[in-house]
Amino acid sequence: MNADCYLITGGTGYLGRALIRQAGHRGLKVAATFHTQPQSLTSDVGWYHLDLREPAAVMSVIHEVQPTVIIHTAFRQYDPDLMAVTGEGAGYVAEAAARVGARLIHISSDVIFDGEKVGAYTEEDPPNPITDYGQAKARAEALVQRYHPAAAIVRTSLIYGFEPIDRHSAFALAIARGERSERLFRDELRCPVFVEDLATALLDLAQSDYYGVINFAGAETLSRYEWGRLLAQAHGLDPDRIVGGFSAESPTPRPRNCALDISRARQLGYRLRGVHEVLRSLGRLSEPV
Structure with a gap:
């Protein structure tokens, strides 16, 4: 090299x-x-x-x-x-x-x-x-x-991504298809x-x-539950199949708020879109869940 x-x-x-x-x-x-x-x-x-x-x-x-x-x-x-x-x-x-x-x-x-x-x-x-x-x-x-x-x-x-699909999205979609019974946390915030x-x-x-x-994170803060519902809709599945839960149900400690401020990245000119914007740009989302 x-x-x-x-x-x-x-x-x-x-x-x-x-x-x-x-x-x-x-x-x-x-x-x-x-x-x-x-x-x-x-x-x-x-x-x-x-x-x-x-x-x-x-x-x-x-x-x-x-x-x-x-x-x-x-x-x-x-x-x-x-x-x-x-x-x-x-x-x-x-x-x-x-x-x-x-x-x-x-x-x-x-x-x-x-x-x-x-x-x-x-x-x-x-x-x-x-x-x-x-x-x-x-x-x-x-x-x-x-x-x-x-x-x-x-x-x-x-x-996350779709070509191929990432493991986090695949997990949420498996729940939406009824293949898994886990809950997605309503109080765990990510970008x-x-x-x-x-x-x-x-x-x-x-x-x-x-x-x-x-x-460098997405411009939108969502709970795991909200994100799972969006993914389900984007893939033509019923978002109501996504069941919400709370992190206290986890057998191991989990950080609840992991939201990242991307103001510095934006000021420097980096483009990091939120989930709604990405899904709409891909033609996967029209109406909010």
Whole structure:
């Protein structure tokens, strides 16, 4: 790989695939990493196997690729290696990126907060996680700031899309079809972001000199319940099949308010649409639920 290259970690993930696709449309040279061998790999991308638990392997891949930009999307959410991959692994990427002089865009999450704030979280709000995943993401942010102070740390929300459909949307639609019986929480607030909007914003951010935390989330705050009803209608299903519940019913603590303030992103010219606007633009929604 030459020096003019974008390296996308987690290239076979949902966001990673969208980034690869959009980078290709822009004529960018792309390399990407994977951990579990995927069934098929895009031929015009330089693919590298990478285990984020191994700092020497991280350094080896990044040294070989010599990327101009690294967009770090890879993570684990539930397995025993959650902290090793999502938390400590981000530090290895940041340290290696700094050594080769690469621009680093690190993807963080809205669940780094306890969810008790009234109103949306800004970039100045410090992490206070109450879940294992939130703790790993908060650890990742701290390590990125330590090893690569010039990195951009992007806090985002539920990422959704339709080609292919994402796992969060698929879960809600399975409920709407009567295939699952779970409830969607009325008191858990998120700012769902369309994967294509997020990928566009990340690639644009990579070409800027912005560093530090920035919120890239959808422009609309919805409860999980409200979002599920919208998705059901958008797919021609009965939204009344979506049953609401409350986060107190969860056996594990969950942050309730994860709304992100995207004023800074808007001021800088990034376009991050709300769910209603996205669904209408795709011809999937006409009347409000």
